[in-house]
Amino acid sequence: xxxxxxxxxxxxxxxxxxxxxxxxxxxxxxxxxxxxxxxxxxxxxxxxxxxxxxxxxxxxxxxxxxxxxxxxxxxxxxxxxxxxxxxxxxxxxxxxxxxxxxxxxxxxxxxxxxxxxxxxxxxxxxxxxxxxxxxxxxxxxxxxxxxxxxxxxxxxxxxxxxxxxxxxxxxxxxxxxxxxxxxxxxxxxxxxxxxxxxxxxxxxxxxxxxxxxxxxxxxxxxxxxxxxxxxxxx
Amino acid sequence: xxxxxxxxxxxxxxxxxxxxxxxxxxxxxxxxxxxxxxxxxxxxxxxxxxxxxxxxxxxxxxxxxxxxxxxxxxxxxxxxxxxxxxxxxxxxxxxxxxxxxxxxxxxxxxxxxxxxxxxxxxxxxxxxxxxxxxxxxxxxxxxxxxxxxxxxxxxxxxxxxxxxxxxxxxxxxxxxxxxxxxxxxxxxxxxxxxxxxxxxxxxxxxxxxxxxxxxxxxxxxxxxxxxxxxxxxxxxxxxxxxxxxxxxxxxxxxxxxxxxxxxxxxxxxxxxxxxxxxxxxxxxxxxxxxxxxxxxxxxxxxxxxxxxxxxxxxxxxxxxxxxxxxxxxxxxxxxxxxxxxxxxxxxxxxxxxxxxxxxxxxxxxxxxxxxxxxxxxxxxxxxxxxxxxxxxxxxxxxxxxxxxxxxxxxxxxxxxxxxxxxxxxxxxxxxxxxxxxxxxxxxxxxxxxxxxxx
Numbered sequence: 083x084x085x086x087x088x089x090x091x092x093x094x095x096x097x098x099x100x101x102x103x104x105x106x107x108x109x110x111x112x113x114x115x116x117x118x119x120x121x122x123x124x125x126x127x128x129x130x131x132x133x134x135x136x137x138x139x140x141x142x143x144x145x146x147x148x149x150x151x152x153x154x155x156x157x158x159x160x161x162x163x164x165x166x167x168x169x170x171x172x173x174x175x176x177x178x179x180x181x182x183x184x185x186x187x188x189x190x191x192x193x194x195x196x197x198x199x200x201x202x203x204x205x206x207x208x209x210x211x212x213x214x215x216x217x218x219x220x221x222x223x224x225x226x227x228x229x230x231x232x233x234x235x236x237x238x239x240x241x242x243x244x245x246x247x248x249x250x251x252x253x254x255x256x257x258x259x260x261x262x263x264x265x266x267x268x269x270x271x272x273x274x275x276x277x278x279x280x281x282x283x284x285x286x287x288x289x290x291x292x293x294x295x296x297x298x299x300x301x302x303x304x305x306x307x308x309x310x311x312x313x314x315x316x
Numbered sequence: 317x318x319x320x321x322x323x324x325x326x327x328x329x330x331x332x333x334x335x336x337x338x339x340x341x342x343x344x345x346x347x348x349x350x351x352x353x354x355x356x357x358x359x360x361x362x363x364x365x366x367x368x369x370x371x372x373x374x375x376x377x378x379x380x381x382x383x384x385x386x387x388x389x390x391x392x393x394x395x396x397x398x399x400x401x402x403x404x405x406x407x408x409x410x411x412x413x414x415x416x417x418x419x420x421x422x423x424x425x426x427x428x429x430x431x432x433x434x435x436x437x438x439x440x441x442x443x444x445x446x447x448x449x450x451x452x453x454x455x456x457x458x459x460x461x462x463x464x465x466x467x468x469x470x471x472x473x474x475x476x477x478x479x480x481x482x483x484x485x486x487x488x489x490x491x492x493x494x495x496x497x498x499x500x501x502x503x504x505x506x507x508x509x510x511x512x513x514x515x516x517x518x519x520x521x522x523x524x525x526x527x528x529x530x531x532x533x534x535x536x537x538x539x540x541x542x543x544x545x546x547x548x549x550x551x552x553x554x555x556x557x558x559x560x561x562x563x564x565x566x567x568x569x570x571x572x573x574x575x576x577x578x579x580x581x582x583x584x585x586x587x588x589x590x591x592x593x594x595x596x597x598x599x600x601x602x603x604x605x606x607x608x609x610x611x612x613x614x615x616x617x618x619x620x621x622x623x624x625x626x627x628x629x630x631x632x633x634x635x636x637x638x639x640x641x642x643x644x645x646x647x648x649x650x651x652x653x654x655x656x657x658x659x660x661x662x663x664x665x666x667x668x669x670x671x672x673x674x675x676x677x678x679x680x681x682x683x684x685x686x687x688x689x690x691x692x693x694x695x696x697x698x699x700x701x702x703x704x705x706x707x708x709x710x711x712x713x714x715x716x717x718x719x720x721x722x723x724x725x726x727x728x729x730x731x732x733x734x735x736x737x738x739x740x741x742x743x744x745x746x747x748x749x750x751x752x753x754x755x756x757x758x759x760x761x762x763x764x765x766x767x768x769x770x
């Protein structure tokens with residue numbers, strides 16, 4: 083089984099790959115939920131929902147809402163999330179399971195080729211299924227333990243980040259924070275456990291998003307800065 | 317002219333006639349789905365492009381390949397000996413075999429590395445030798461030696477697996493040499509020269525045309541894929557910066573970037589993809605760099621002319637494989653011939669690669685002809701001229717039928733404890749009929765290469 087050394091760059095790629103795949107799946111599920119709510123409850127449901135992520139979207143009907151969710155000109159569009167997931171996956175693919183990479187690339191290719199065409203709920207469901215396949219690999223892959231622990235950590239952080247932003251689920255985050263802490267500790271024995279003692283959303287988000295910075299040793303980054311400065315001076 | 321059908325190729329066609337040919341499209345799907353890309357930069361834009369693949373393989377009978385293998389190993393041994401000589405005593409120059417001017421003016425020659433002996437004396441760890449099969453003699457002819465950063469090996473290795481999955485019939489019914497041991501052989505070669513520490517593959521990054529290959533090779537060798545800023549040098553030792561703050565010693569670097577970009581302290585100061593001070597570790601013998609620094613002097617198009625003489629000089633053997641008939645305008649006699657016969661020659665600029673800087677004399681306009689003649693007279697060292705080799709076309713599945721296309725072969729050689737030639741290689745074909753330029757950077761496609769024993 084391959085468990086090679088992992089560089090700072092690669093650790094970041096793996097972590098962000100996990101985050102973006104999880105983000106894509108969560109946002110797709112939110113799109114389906116929003117689609118029904120736009121039809122059944124309130125045409126503006128999607129606007130309010132995306133506003134929680136500080137995103138303004140505009141649409142005329144339920145199909146258009148889905149299209150804007152997938153291709154809209156905003157940072158949480160599925161097209162841009164998948165593109166970022168794929169970019170990170172390309173750079174880290176030597177440490178990733180091939181079928182998972184291929185499935186992600188396939189989603190990307192589908193999204194690129196379908197731009198400008200109608201997006202249906204059935205297509206969204208297919209993407210969710212594909213992403214579930216990839217997320218299944220995250221949790222079942224044993225061969226490249228360290229690499230997949232970074233991916234899983236990204237996946238956990240993202241899930242809780244979105245839950246906090248969209249639903250403010252503090253209790254759930256606290257209950258599951260142990261899982262993130264355990265993963266972080268496995269990756270770096272020097273990692274100190276985090277606890278959330280605040281009900282301030284901004285602080286809680288900063289804490290959860292800051293876990294990776296405690297796994298990727300600060301001294302490694304500091305050394306980098308010192309090295310670069312000394313080279314400049316030299 | 318298409319290569320005559322051998323019994324081995326006939327066997328392929330016999331099986332081919334019986335298989336479900338509609339599954340051919342699965343190869344394209346496979347390459348696209350898996351992003352098996354050879355990317356291009358066009359007009360400043362990065363274009364992701366999967367490498368066009370043709371399923372009819374080049375088939376080389378085992379006996380014929382044995383001959384090729386012996387010739388290629390001989391050539392790589394001589395080239396390695398040449399590099400060791402050039403960077404130490406330069407006996408081949410002193411003995412008048414290669415003119416000193418040819419060494420000194422070779423763009424890949426790095427005099428500042430004179431006297432640096434790499435681990436185990438190996439400089440040509442991974443070579444890509446380009447050959448074509450001449451329709452006149454029926455013999456294989458060497459066109460080029462690539463001793464710096466030869467790319468392409470990952471494509472036949474990748475497609476072979478897909479081929480076995482899609483059409484197992486060929487592998488069940490034909491005795492096709494295996495190539496999947498390439499990763500192990502490369503790892504063994506890295507271990508062989510490793511000075512103590514990790515094996516790493518140094519990539520220029522995701523936007524390099526061959527990034528897929530860098531990633532692939534990291535996977536199959538277990539080496540760590542690194543960018544320049546992942547490595548640091550301390551006390552002339554190379555370390556990898558691990559995510560957890562540890563610094564892990566590096567013993568062998570398979571670098572996939574040219575000398576110019578490798579160390580901004582030593583070469584191009586503008587390089588952002590290299591490792592500052594890496595050459596201090598290399599000079600101190602604390603790390604193996606694969607391929608060796610300064611190898612460009614040996615795969616210079618001008619030096620190519622002298623390779624048969626190198627074989628005689630260093631190995632005391634007759635060359636098993638021939639060069640294409642080549643003229644050096646540097647020599648007055650050759651220059652006169654070249655200028656008088658330019659219409660039937662190919663003129664190559666020695667500073668160019670990837671199919672660039674190649675002019676076919678019979679296609680020049682009168683003005684282009686005058687210009688190139690003036691350039692040759694002004695700087696004869698910059699050019700070589702070669703007789704046009706009428707090399708074989710291979711059958712390709714194109715435009716709904718089977719059409720002939722010019723094709724070459726790149727053989728991959730690993731120099732570790734032993735020298736091994738991969739029992740296959742990358743066959744590249746031109747996309748347009750009659751085009752002699754098969755390079756992937758010129759839009760060509762690839763085939764798998766099967767070494768077959770009946």
